[in-house]
Amino acid sequence: MSNLKKIVSASLFLFMMAALYGFLMRWYNAFGLPGFDYFRFLQAHSHVAFLGWGFVAASALHVLTFGDGCRGRRGIFVSLWIMLFSMASILITFPLYGYRGLTVVFLSLFVLASYVYSFCFFQCIKGRKGLTYRFIRFSILLYLISTFAIWALAPIIILIGKNTALYFNDIYFFLHFLYNGFFVFAISGLFFHVFGVREDYVWKFFYLNAVAVFPAYALSLLWKAVPVWVNGLGLAAAILQLIAVYWLVKGFSEAVSGLSLSCKLVVGAGVLSYALKVVIQLFSAFPPVVSAAVSLKPYLVIGYLHLITLGFMSTLLIYFLVDSGLVRRNAIFDAGFWSFFYSGALKVTLLITAGLAMWWMDIRLRYINQILFWITVFLYSGVLLMWVGSLLPADRGKDIRDSV
8 A cells, every 4th residue: 555655646746747847838828938849848748647647546546446466466566666767757858859769768668567567457356357347457458559559659750750640640549549448447447436336327338438439539530531431430439428428427426425515526527527528529520620629729629638637537536546545635735636626627618618719709818828827827736736735644534525
């Protein structure tokens, strides 16, 4: 348990650093920053947020919650520490070198370490039955599939080049199987396990999403002209995912009835973010929506990605980390969480609203970049305070089920 707590604390530190890079990018957009390479910092920001924070934190929760036989396996913990080291190194190498040299080495090291972790964890839960174990196994399988894109990226850049259709489709392959694959099943498995949701709801949610996740990649290809059947495939997958949302919401409404209002707010925000993600995916099956999203990428696409990373992934991961005891709660942590929670919600709302205003009414909000910068100040401060609070002793009487 103590080793897992240290791993989670290091993962929270990486989350804080990813938020710091996001803060610097907002500063650049709002006021300019001489010598600042936006794209390189963006690459570091996204890799560390998804892998150093999201993947490692979810893995630590899986080991604690499902892997009773994992705690004596050295390979589990060594691989998690190597993954953290790799992502910490990428924070330095991406801004300096971009996607080449040492950055490729450290990213490859992360992926190889994640393979060791996956093998060891599969061994830990071998023979375990139950639907929640299916969620966890399937989430890791989808993560492993997503890594095919990482190995393919360097040859694509060398042989075909950046900014080509194959280059972008490869990146979207990685992102799709990571956030629509790994994170959806990894976090849903925790959700259904922790709240004891009725098995028939869990069964329907799992199989609908398991069937939909592969054809749903077609939705990531619609940024360019594709045959009509690709649109149809993506639309069918999005409809299946929308049906699955019904069972998630139904399970949520029954499972959290005994929680405090603040806990319902936090968990409900995570569920709502996921539901909105699925609705947006449904609309993205229609070409006019895709065209608008591509032309307004700094608002609609970035808002959509933050809806996933902040609203769904990070909010629920933090809830489960505190609930499991892997993160200490105290006044500093609580202040940081609520600063993160409300500023994240405001940022996502403003990004999507600004994009829709430009699309539907051709209205550009004045000082939008400056407003987003000041919101990001509170967002970064919140993550920083959560990390600092996690290092301090917990306040007595703090119970996640009473408030967050």
